[in-house]
Amino acid sequence: MTVLNRSPSTPARLAPFSNEPVLELRRAAVRARLEDALTALDRGLPLEVPVMVGDDARAGAGSRFDSTDPGDPERVVARAAQAHEGEVAAAVATAGEGFRRWSRKSAGDRALALTRAAGWMRDHRLELAALEVRECAKPWPEADADVCEAIDFLEYYARGAVALEAGRELIQVPGERNELRYAPRGVTAVVSPWNFPLAIPCGMAAASLATGNAVVLKPAEQSPACALRLVEALRAGGVPAETISLLPGTGEVGAALVKDPGVHTIAFTGSMQVGLEIVRAAAEPHRGQHHLKRVVAELGGKNCVLVDADADLDEAVPEIVSSAFVYAGQKCSAAARVLVHEAILEPLLERLAGAVRVLVVGQAADLETVVPPVIERAAKERVDRYRELAGRTGRLVAAAEPVPEGGWFCPPTLATDLPPDSPVLAEEIFGPLLTVEPIGDIEEGCEIIERLPYALTGGLFARDPATVRFVSSRTPVGNLYVNRGTTGAKVGRQPFGGNKLSGTGSKAGGPDYLLQFVEPRAVTENTMRHGIVVH
Amino acid sequence: MDRAQPSPPVEKRVDGAVSNPELEREIKQLGGELHGSFPSALRHPVRAVDARAMEMASSDRELRAALFRFVDVVPACRSLDDVARHLTDFLDEVPEAPPPLEAAMRIAHTKAGRAALGAAAARGVRHIAHRFIVGETPRAALSVLSQLWNRGIASSVDLLGEATVTAAEADRYAHRCAAALAELAAAVRGWPERPMLERDATGTLPRANLSVKVSALTPLLRADAPALGKQDAARRLRPLLVGAREQRAHIHIDMESLDSREAVLDLVLELLSEPEFAEGPSAGVVLQAYLRDSPQQLEQILAWTRAHTRTPPLQVRLVKGAYWDHELVQARQQGWPAPVFEVKAECDRNFETLTRRLLEARPAVRVAVASHNLRSVSHAIAYNRLLGAPDTELELQVLRGLGDELQDALAQHGFRVRTYCPVGDLVAGMAYLVRRLLENTSNEAFISEQARNTPLETLLAAP
Numbered sequence: 001m002t003v004l005n006r007s008p009s010t011p012a013r014l015a016p017f018s019n020e021p022v023l024e025l026r027r028a029a030v031r032a033r034l035e036d037a038l039t040a041l042d043r044g045l046p047l048e049v050p051v052m053v054g055d056d057a058r059a060g061a062g063s064r065f066d067s068t069d070p071g072d073p074e075r076v077v078a079r080a081a082q083a084h085e086g087e088v089a090a091a092v093a094t095a096g097e098g099f100r101r102w103s104r105k106s107a108g109d110r111a112l113a114l115t116r117a118a119g120w121m122r123d124h125r126l127e128l129a130a131l132e133v134r135e136c137a138k139p140w141p142e143a144d145a146d147v148c149e150a151i152d153f154l155e156y157y158a159r160g161a162v163a164l165e166a167g168r169e170l171i172q173v174p175g176e177r178n179e180l181r182y183a184p185r186g187v188t189a190v191v192s193p194w195n196f197p198l199a200i201p202c203g204m205a206a207a208s209l210a211t212g213n214a215v216v217l218k219p220a221e222q223s224p225a226c227a228l229r230l231v232e233a234l235r236a237g238g239v240p241a242e243t244i245s246l247l248p249g250t251g252e253v254g255a256a257l258v259k260d261p262g263v264h265t266i267a268f269t270g271s272m273q274v275g276l277e278i279v280r281a282a283a284e285p286h287r288g289q290h291h292l293k294r295v296v297a298e299l300g301g302k303n304c305v306l307v308d309a310d311a312d313l314d315e316a317v318p319e320i321v322s323s324a325f326v327y328a329g330q331k332c333s334a335a336a337r338v339l340v341h342e343a344i345l346e347p348l349l350e351r352l353a354g355a356v357r358v359l360v361v362g363q364a365a366d367l368e369t370v371v372p373p374v375i376e377r378a379a380k381e382r383v384d385r386y387r388e389l390a391g392r393t394g395r396l397v398a399a400a401e402p403v404p405e406g407g408w409f410c411p412p413t414l415a416t417d418l419p420p421d422s423p424v425l426a427e428e429i430f431g432p433l434l435t436v437e438p439i440g441d442i443e444e445g446c447e448i449i450e451r452l453p454y455a456l457t458g459g460l461f462a463r464d465p466a467t468v469r470f471v472s473s474r475t476p477v478g479n480l481y482v483n484r485g486t487t488g489a490k491v492g493r494q495p496f497g498g499n500k501l502s503g504t505g506s507k508a509g510g511p512d513y514l515l516q517f518v519e520p521r522a523v524t525e526n527t528m529r530h531g532i533v534v535h
Numbered sequence: 536m537d538r539a540q541p542s543p544p545v546e547k548r549v550d551g552a553v554s555n556p557e558l559e560r561e562i563k564q565l566g567g568e569l570h571g572s573f574p575s576a577l578r579h580p581v582r583a584v585d586a587r588a589m590e591m592a593s594s595d596r597e598l599r600a601a602l603f604r605f606v607d608v609v610p611a612c613r614s615l616d617d618v619a620r621h622l623t624d625f626l627d628e629v630p631e632a633p634p635p636l637e638a639a640m641r642i643a644h645t646k647a648g649r650a651a652l653g654a655a656a657a658r659g660v661r662h663i664a665h666r667f668i669v670g671e672t673p674r675a676a677l678s679v680l681s682q683l684w685n686r687g688i689a690s691s692v693d694l695l696g697e698a699t700v701t702a703a704e705a706d707r708y709a710h711r712c713a714a715a716l717a718e719l720a721a722a723v724r725g726w727p728e729r730p731m732l733e734r735d736a737t738g739t740l741p742r743a744n745l746s747v748k749v750s751a752l753t754p755l756l757r758a759d760a761p762a763l764g765k766q767d768a769a770r771r772l773r774p775l776l777v778g779a780r781e782q783r784a785h786i787h788i789d790m791e792s793l794d795s796r797e798a799v800l801d802l803v804l805e806l807l808s809e810p811e812f813a814e815g816p817s818a819g820v821v822l823q824a825y826l827r828d829s830p831q832q833l834e835q836i837l838a839w840t841r842a843h844t845r846t847p848p849l850q851v852r853l854v855k856g857a858y859w860d861h862e863l864v865q866a867r868q869q870g871w872p873a874p875v876f877e878v879k880a881e882c883d884r885n886f887e888t889l890t891r892r893l894l895e896a897r898p899a900v901r902v903a904v905a906s907h908n909l910r911s912v913s914h915a916i917a918y919n920r921l922l923g924a925p926d927t928e929l930e931l932q933v934l935r936g937l938g939d940e941l942q943d944a945l946a947q948h949g950f951r952v953r954t955y956c957p958v959g960d961l962v963a964g965m966a967y968l969v970r971r972l973l974e975n976t977s978n979e980a981f982i983s984e985q986a987r988n989t990p991l992e993t994l995l996a997a998p
């Protein structure tokens with residue numbers, strides 16, 4: 001089969017992918033560098049985030065909005081322009097232009113731009129992490145891991161797209177030549193959340209770009225400055241301005257963007273509610289729209305951790321606590337419900353309670369902090385509501401209190417004795433609240449998990465290999481973690497994404513992810529002329 | 536025993552190792568003598584059975600993993616049936632189980648068979664555990680400790696426990712330590728005099744000796760925020776130091792994984808810098824030679840001893856390190872450079888370099904060389920003699936169950952040997968036990984080499 005390399009100028013072969021190492025923060029010399037980075041960042045605040053449509057970066061014709069430090073809402077981190085409808089349309093049209101040129105490049109050339117963007121991020125690594133500390137209250141280790149994941153996505157998808165360009169093997173018989181190749185789809189609307197403010201938009205954009213699509217990015221209104229840095233990185237790496245545009249703004253900007261008939265793919269990560277709206281909007285073809293929009297969605301979760309009677313609690317307790325409370329539980333992969341074998345309910349509950357009480361709640365910039373403030377006032381109010389409900393209809397076993405004043409702090413809390421139909425047990429809270437329920441056996445736990453609409457991550461602490469096999473074949477979750485925490489998926493190691501109402505089953509950072517951003521084309525050529533096979 | 540004269544400094548080889556014919560001669564001589572007093576397997580029928588089980592385990596990786604995972608889970612099993620089920624489920628994963636285990640699997644098909652298998656397996660685990668763990672409580676351990684003492688062997692007690700994840704658990708551990716100190720201190724008063732174990736050139740050596748783990752003294756030990764755990768542990772370690780001083784006991788702070796090293800070392804050195812502790816208690820820290828940056832650590836410790844002259848001097852226990860696999864796996868997973876040596880000989884060479892540096896740094900430190908490696912131990916003794924120091928100025932340490940033969944040989948030859956004696960119940964001891972089993976069956980370990988009947992000459996060769 002011929003190799004479908006359209007450009008012979010493929011750059012030098014890329015080294016095999018490996019994950020970007022996180023900072024070795026256990027070394028004092030490494031920790032010492034963080035404070036300087038933060039001071040330098042603070043000097044430049046607030047940052048200005050414009051609407052960027054191709055080469056045109058404007059302050060925005062209309063209104064503006066701020067992103068603030070969740071730990072100190074008085075501190076404005078960024079002043080962003082709110083994109084208006086005309087800019088949305090212009091961005092999509094520009095991306096359509098950009099797509100024509102970008103899609104003609106070889107995957108190798110595109111990979112070069114993406115890996116250069118990764119290099120730019122490496123060079124600005126601490127600055128980027130510091131920005132996440134301020135804009136999203138991500139504690140340092142989490143912020144650093146997010147930057148590393150963004151780098152990983154760029155490097156991983158760049159390589160994946162080069163491999164994909166070669167197409168797939170088909171059956172060949174004499175007299176015909178069969179080829180299967182993958183072509184980019186067009187313009188991708190990337191609509192991203194604030195909780196992984198660099199990695200998630202970067203992953204969705206990088207997958208699109210690597211495979212030859214153009215991108216219009218609408219980041220969460222809580223983290224416009226992080227998105228600006230992403231666009232800067234991509235452009236610094238050599239992604240043309242017309243191929244990556246930035247539309248800061250609130251929900252209506254995203255709604256307008258996904259409705260635009262010039263959009264071919266919508267890559268969304270966020271809540272189930274918004275995700276379903278997007279799926280509905282995308283299903284409606286506009287006049288003159290000759291394609292079906294594809295939605296790649298990563299939605300919420302209500303992630304359960306099963307703890308069997310033979311679990312090692314020395315290991316389970318710290319892992320559960322960090323899965324539930326690190327970054328104040330604001331990860332779609334975070335643990336929310338513990339389903340524990342009744343034989344060890346008491347010791348587990350007691351040890352979890354003690355471990356929750358010593359959680360350090362504080363500012364994200366402080367390395368001692370495990371539980372930073374939640375992202376904004378509305379989030380705090382939501383978490384407080386669920387907490388109040390849990391206290392009223394169940395029992396609050398433990399909390400780390402009091403919490404600092406000033407920011408959007410919520411006390412990390414452990415609750416139990418909730419009625420089986422409690423909303424606390426069914427809905428995604430996205431905050432530092434963990435519940436515990438006894439189960440008669442692991443099978444009962446699996447049934448509870450099956451009844452949930454979500455199927456994102458799951459945890460299992462058990463030492464009998466038969467139990468591990470049983471649970472892994474039985475639970476529908478996209479990512480099952482056995483005898484470890486449920487968060488921290490690594491690119492190339494834990495392809496990440498949920499099933500059922502948790503998402504479209506796409507696996508970010510896995511070998512199949514890029515297939516969502518391409519359309520397959522088969523070419524069959526008759527190679528027989530006058531009874532002679534010419535090829 | 537005759538003693539060599541002080542000799543010119545040893546010479547560096549190209550690979551950084553040291554060659555000194557006189558030292559090597561002394562090592563061979565000593566190693567041969569010590570080895571000569573090891574009992575043969577024949578005189579230890581129980582050991583011979585254990586040895587065969589261990590050999591079976593070390594020869595087959597999958598089987599080894601299955602058996603260790605089984606040993607690990609036994610205390611968490613709720614019934615003999617549960618024990619048997621776990622055993623068979625683990626063995627199911629081994630592609631080719633040896634015949635005795637196949638037979639075990641067959642009897643597990645009936646309930647009665649499972650009960651019998653479960654009972655036998657649980658007995659087996661308890662039997663192995665007793666080899667490494669001296670008793671369930673300090674009181675229960677006292678008779679073993681006094682027997683050791685009567686045979687000329689000192690001890691250090693280590694209280695096994697579950698991981699500390701709550702403040703209550705940290706308090707409980709601190710309380711157990713305080714109680715153990717009191718109990719030990721009271722008991723040792725009745726022990727007969729053993730001058731070799733009780734005195735060196737800098738003064739008396741306490742009879743009561745407790746090893747303490749900082750990770751058990753606080754739930755807040757975190758690699759990226761060492762100050763937090765350090766402060767929390769200090770609250771609980773300070774009263775223990777006061778107790779040890781009042782009761783003339785020694786407190787030794789164990790070293791754990793690299794994630795906690797900074798907190799642990801800073802904690803101990805800061806507390807011991809307080810004027811209150813300038814004249815006691817006797818205390819010590821651990822230096823792990825498997826860490827590539829251990830020479831810098833040692834310099835940090837020595838700089839501290841120069842800045843803080845205290846009596847008695849700080850004891851430094853030199854070890855290779857118990858978390859080698861953990862350190863390597865963690866570094867691989869994170870993409871960090873390996874903090875430990877990856878070639879065994881490099882680790883052994885570094886151990887010898889650090890041994891010499893430590894011995895030369897006396898009297899600012901007291902030196903304890905903790906190893907079951909006949910070469911490493913002989914090197915320490917030989918170098919000490921080469922420096923012209925009496926044997927009393929060097930302490931040798933072994934782990935209960937791992938270094939019993941070496942311990943006996945050292946005591947018999949008149950050296951000061953201290954045996955680290957873990958105390959605790961099975962559940963609490965499992966992590967410790969599994970680590971020791973892994974160590975016992977790891978291919979590169981000196982004790983496995985020795986068990987494979989590697990010629991003495993090879994065992995004693997310079998690394």
Ligand SMILES: Cc1cc2nc3c(=O)[nH]c(=O)nc-3n(C[C@H](O)[C@H](O)[C@H](O)COP(=O)(O)OP(=O)(O)OC[C@H]3O[C@@H](n4cnc5c(N)ncnc54)[C@H](O)[C@@H]3O)c2cc1C
Nearest residue numbers: 789790855856857877878879882905906907908933980981
């Ligand atoms: C009394 C006492 C107290 C101790 N306290 C502590 C403590 O507080 N903290 C602690 O960490 N350890 C401690 N140890 C040490 C540890 O538990 C082991 O017993 C010791 O590392 C075994 O070394 P060895 O010299 O007896 O045997 P050897 O067989 O000579 O060495 C085995 C050791 O070499 C190292 N090693 C193995 N493979 C490799 C390789 N491929 N490359 C490089 N290095 C390798 C590992 O450290 C391994 O444990 C203590 C030991 C004793 C005797």
